[in-house]
Amino acid sequence: MNEKNYEPKLEPEKWIERYSDVLFNYTISRINKREVAEDLVQETFFSALKGKDSYLGNASEKTWLISILKRKIIDHYRKKSTQNELSVFDKDSKDDFMSHFFDKEGGYQGHWTEGTSPQEWRKDFQTSVESDDFNSILQNCLGKLPEKSSTVFTLKNMEDLDSEEICKELQITPSNYWVLMHRAKLQLRECMEKNWFKK
Amino acid sequence: MNLFQAFKMSCRDATYLHGKEKEVKLSFSESLGLKIHLLYCNLCRLFFTQLDELEKHAHHYSHSDKTSSTLDATAKEKMQHALDEEMKK
Numbered sequence: 001m002n003e004k005n006y007e008p009k010l011e012p013e014k015w016i017e018r019y020s021d022v023l024f025n026y027t028i029s030r031i032n033k034r035e036v037a038e039d040l041v042q043e044t045f046f047s048a049l050k051g052k053d054s055y056l057g058n059a060s061e062k063t064w065l066i067s068i069l070k071r072k073i074i075d076h077y078r079k080k081s082t083q084n085e086l087s088v089f090d091k092d093s094k095d096d097f098m099s100h101f102f103d104k105e106g107g108y109q110g111h112w113t114e115g116t117s118p119q120e121w122r123k124d125f126q127t128s129v130e131s132d133d134f135n136s137i138l139q140n141c142l143g144k145l146p147e148k149s150s151t152v153f154t155l156k157n158m159e160d161l162d163s164e165e166i167c168k169e170l171q172i173t174p175s176n177y178w179v180l181m182h183r184a185k186l187q188l189r190e191c192m193e194k195n196w197f198k199k
Numbered sequence: 200m201n202l203f204q205a206f207k208m209s210c211r212d213a214t215y216l217h218g219k220e221k222e223v224k225l226s227f228s229e230s231l232g233l234k235i236h237l238l239y240c241n242l243c244r245l246f247f248t249q250l251d252e253l254e255k256h257a258h259h260y261s262h263s264d265k266t267s268s269t270l271d272a273t274a275k276e277k278m279q280h281a282l283d284e285e286m287k288k
Contacts (some may be wrong), residue, residue: 012286014281021269030267038274045282048271067235102211110209118246124216138260157254158261163222174223182218185250 008057010064012049019062020045023069029074030158031145039075044069074169077151079169121197124177134196141191148186152177208236213243242264 023044027037049167073197101116103109112118128134142150151170155161161169167177208216213236216229225233235245270278 001258016275016282020275020278024270025268032274037277038270041270042278042281046285047281047284101214102209112212112242117242118249120245125252129259134256135260138257142257148227149244152259153257157258178219178222181222182215185218185254186214188257189253193249198281199251 010048010052010055012052015045015061015065019065019199022062022100026066026069027073029139031076033137036076040072044072047072070159071156074161076140077103077155078169081151081172083147103137109170114139119193119198121193125197137194137195141188141195144191145184145187149180149187152180153184156181179184206232206235208232210240211242213237213240215255217243217247221231 015114018040024037027040028034031037031040040141044065048065051068058160059067101112103111103113122128142153144154147168149194152166155166155169164176167174172180202253213233216225216233219225220230237247
């Protein structure tokens with residue numbers, strides 16, 4: 001068995017001092033709004049306090065708090081998703097979100113148009129992504145995505161939920177799911193290309 | 200999509216199927232069509248590589264502790280106060 005390197009006990013009076021920044025930082029990288037992130041952190045501390053008897057000491061205080069926060073974040077997305085029943089896609093889903101990339105008529109119908117075809121990215125993009133600027137632009141671009149797409153993208157890539165869980169949480173069908181996901185990636189790429197990867 | 204269509208797939212359809220392929224099993228003709236398209240279309244090849252790269256980096260970003268947003272002092276105080284009140288209950 002692994003040695004535990006923490007004391008399995010809770011000290012709520014020290015939570016804010018010890019963990020508020022960690023939790024806030026975790027939240028803000030997933031939910032791009034300060035006020036919402038603050039609220040979620042606060043709620044996490046409240047829930048933790050209420051449920052402190054359920055802490056069994058098999059995770060550190062910090063890990064335990066983060067697991068509560070994760071649930072809060074998912075709930076937040078779920079509520080938003082059921083509150084506003086955004087229409088997921090138009091009838092012709094192939095066209096609605098990426099039609100501007102492709103020629104609409106003529107012999108090249110459905111092919112890349114001159115202005116929008118993918119460009120080679122700057123040569124140093126592999127190293128450039130390590131920088132703080134990259135992160136803030138990525139966050140910015142994520143914030144510009146339509147709500148539902150960004151929710152799906154975030155739950156998958158940041159919360160590591162699998163597609164089945166995401167469909168269940170957001171009450172969407174598997175085909176809604178992949179279209180939203182695909183849309184998120186295309187739009188994110190477009191935004192990142194404009195703001196970061198362009199040579 | 201029938202086999203004939205599979206041989207003359209447009210970039211738009213290929214992009215659509217690339218997204219679908221990540222989550223759903225493609226039909227035989229869809230999958231074949233996509234493979235054939237990628238053999239000759241370097242724009243789509245580039246595009247799909249970029250999409251995958253970006254996803255990888257987004258994943259990496261959220262799992263690193265690099266971001267450093269902090270709460271300001273007033274927000275913390277407010278939180279502390281609210282939590283203190285809650286503890287008294």
